[in-house]
Amino acid sequence: MKDICCGIDLGTTNSVIARLQGGIPHAIDIEEGQAIVPSVVSFDPENGQVYFGAQALNRFVAFPSHTVKSVKRLIGKEQPITVGDATYLPEEISAMLLKHLAAEASRVLGQPVRRVVITVPAYFDDAQRRATIRAGELAGLEVMRIINEPTAAAFVYESPAVSGEGTEELILVYDLGGGTFDVSVVQLRGDIKEVLASCGDTALGGDDFDERLKEHFLELLQQRCDRDLSEDFPLQVRLKDIAERTKIALSVQPFVAINEVAVTVIDGEPVNLAVEVGRGEFEEMTEDLVEQTRRKVMEAMDEAKVVAEDIDRIVLVGGSTRLPAVQDMLAELFEQPMEHSVDPDLCVALGAAVQAGIITGEPLRQILIDVSAHSLGTRTIDEVDPETGDADYFSTIIRRNTRIPVTRSEVYYTMQPDQKRVEVEVFQGESPSCRDNTLVDSFRFDLRPAPIHSPITMEFSYDLQGIVHVTVSQKGYGNTKTVAVDLKKAKAAAKQAEAGASGEPELADKPVNYLSQKARQLLQESRLAATSLHELKALACAYEAAVVNGEDEDRVDELEDQLVALMDALEEERDNLG
Numbered sequence: 367m368k369d370i371c372c373g374i375d376l377g378t379t380n381s382v383i384a385r386l387q388g389g390i391p392h393a394i395d396i397e398e399g400q401a402i403v404p405s406v407v408s409f410d411p412e413n414g415q416v417y418f419g420a421q422a423l424n425r426f427v428a429f430p431s432h433t434v435k436s437v438k439r440l441i442g443k444e445q446p447i448t449v450g451d452a453t454y455l456p457e458e459i460s461a462m463l464l465k466h467l468a469a470e471a472s473r474v475l476g477q478p479v480r481r482v483v484i485t486v487p488a489y490f491d492d493a494q495r496r497a498t499i500r501a502g503e504l505a506g507l508e509v510m511r512i513i514n515e516p517t518a519a520a521f522v523y524e525s526p527a528v529s530g531e532g533t534e535e536l537i538l539v540y541d542l543g544g545g546t547f548d549v550s551v552v553q554l555r556g557d558i559k560e561v562l563a564s565c566g567d568t569a570l571g572g573d574d575f576d577e578r579l580k581e582h583f584l585e586l587l588q589q590r591c592d593r594d595l596s597e598d599f600p601l602q603v604r605l606k607d608i609a610e611r612t613k614i615a616l617s618v619q620p621f622v623a624i625n626e627v628a629v630t631v632i633d634g635e636p637v638n639l640a641v642e643v644g645r646g647e648f649e650e651m652t653e654d655l656v657e658q659t660r661r662k663v664m665e666a667m668d669e670a671k672v673v674a675e676d677i678d679r680i681v682l683v684g685g686s687t688r689l690p691a692v693q694d695m696l697a698e699l700f701e702q703p704m705e706h707s708v709d710p711d712l713c714v715a716l717g718a719a720v721q722a723g724i725i726t727g728e729p730l731r732q733i734l735i736d737v738s739a740h741s742l743g744t745r746t747i748d749e750v751d752p753e754t755g756d757a758d759y760f761s762t763i764i765r766r767n768t769r770i771p772v773t774r775s776e777v778y779y780t781m782q783p784d785q786k787r788v789e790v791e792v793f794q795g796e797s798p799s800c801r802d803n804t805l806v807d808s809f810r811f812d813l814r815p816a817p818i819h820s821p822i823t824m825e826f827s828y829d830l831q832g833i834v835h836v837t838v839s840q841k842g843y844g845n846t847k848t849v850a851v852d853l854k855k856a857k858a859a860a861k862q863a864e865a866g867a868s869g870e871p872e873l874a875d876k877p878v879n880y881l882s883q884k885a886r887q888l889l890q891e892s893r894l895a896a897t898s899l900h901e902l903k904a905l906a907c908a909y910e911a912a913v914v915n916g917e918d919e920d921r922v923d924e925l926e927d928q929l930v931a932l933m934d935a936l937e938e939e940r941d942n943l944g
């Protein structure tokens with residue numbers, strides 16, 4: 367049976383094995399359908415069994431002295447690791463991980479995996495590289511090549527078979543994982559890839575972000591219980607886990623409500639953790655960590671003798687690059703949208719698989735990834751342009767080039783006490799002003815009476831069919847509404863309502879039915895406020911487009927109901943004006 371050559375990202379926190387298939391790299395789902403395997407080994411002294419990945423990680427709390435994590439930090443050092451009564455060299459533990467990855471991949475693929483390409487950080491010295499090769503050999507594998515992680519990441523975006531002759535590109539690879547941070551400037555020239563500069567911090571990563579939240583929770587509990595809980599080891603482990611989950615949730619939603627029961631026991635009584643954390647608060651706690659990475663980026667560019675404008679592309683690697691604060695910092699520094707079109711957890715392994723394919727002479731194909739072609743967001747009127755007095759701010763919810771499917775949410779605030787409704791307008795485009803973007807849909811969301819500045823959460827869920835489910839909720843009032851926006855149909859509708867010079871949606875030449883005729887009459891009513899007329903026009907446009915495009919009945923009915931309700935409200939408003 368033909369053996370295959372795989373690429374392995376042997377990470378500090380997680381590892382991934384991938385292969386080239388039909389010219390395209392694929393990560394292999396080896397652990398219960400998961401490609402991402404925690405780089406953890408746990409030993410059971412009772413029966414001599416060895417556990418790997420998620421199983422090993424789960425044993426960490428109960429058997430910390432028999433479980434080994436982050437061995438990559440020690441590789442290349444003559445520093446034995448004690449596990450119960452036994453001692454191992456770091457490369458021996460790494461060998462066990464590699465053997466497990468290759469054996470599981472063989473099982474899934476039904477083909478032997480004997481040859482591998484393994485990635486290492488660009489800053490690894492000779493001893494660390496040699497120890498990694500030894501680990502592969504101890505695992506019974508033929509290590510075809512050791513390649514730098516940023517080079518592997520660059521391979522995924524620009525494989526030599528795809529890039530034309532003579533193309534030259536400068537890529538900045540920003541890799542923020544669980545425990546380490548690396549930034550490299552890579553030059554691509556045809557099929558030559560050169561790391562011009564690389565720097566980082568081997569003790570900075572997602573764990574530090576978790577640690578800040580964990581300390582915050584610990585502080586709260588200590589205050590509440592009036593006790594020093596810093597020596598309570600199981601509590602530390604539990605809080606760290608809650609902190610990581612909270613951090614991950616905050617990457618896609620503005621608030622997280624934590625309700626964890628019995629995080630510890632004091633005087634025989636369980637202690638619960640109930641607290642809400644906002645993204646802004648979390649970003650304040652961790653601002654200096656993001657800033658440290660920014661400084662390293664500047665350092666790498668200095669070393670490579672390039673400036674931000676010289677960089678053609680930013681490649682994000684590592685799970686922590688999903689932090690919005692990291693993306694915002696980079697977007698500001700490089701004045702370009704961030705590249706997240708390949709899963710940042712898989713990118714390095716996929717690149718290693720491309721390299722493995724090149725070595726074995728397999729044909730490569732252009733990698734096609736589904737990404738959002740435009741940014742999606744909504745109009746907010748709480749920010750007024752000081753120069754023009756315009757309140758036309760485009761608030762981005764899903765950035766351009768984000769891999770889909772994706773769900774993102776943001777929070778906005780009401781502008782009046784007992785505000786009756788908000789007009790939700792969904793725009794597509796890259797301009798900070800809605801006027802220059804395309805209105806793809808709008809609908810009205812009726813509010814329950816609430817004080818001024820009450821939060822309204824808006825969630826966009828973009829699926830592979832090109833449908834965006836927009837969910838608006840009035841936080842704390844159980845008031846929610848979801849509308850499905852079909853971007854393909856909306857595009858056609860938007861064309862019809864395409865802006866004249868003003869960028870306003872335009873009604874078609876003729877009314878489409880009696881209701882649209884009535885809406886047009888009401889639009890002539892000069893006594894009504896400009897914002898009300900704008901709202902009416904946008905809704906009438908959306909309704910007419912839905913009728914003309916033959917959208918499904920529920921959608922047309924929904925818009926009809928909204929239009930009737932709005933017209934009733936405006937007629938009342940007009941009559942009250944006398």
Ligand code: AMP
Pocket residue numbers: 377378379380542543544545571572573610613614615617683684685686687688689710711
């Ligand atoms: P890696 O070492 O590349 O596997 O990255 C692991 C790190 O990424 C861990 O610290 C995770 O908590 C972090 N991470 C994973 N997903 C997210 C997310 N959505 N937002 C923020 N951090 C994340």
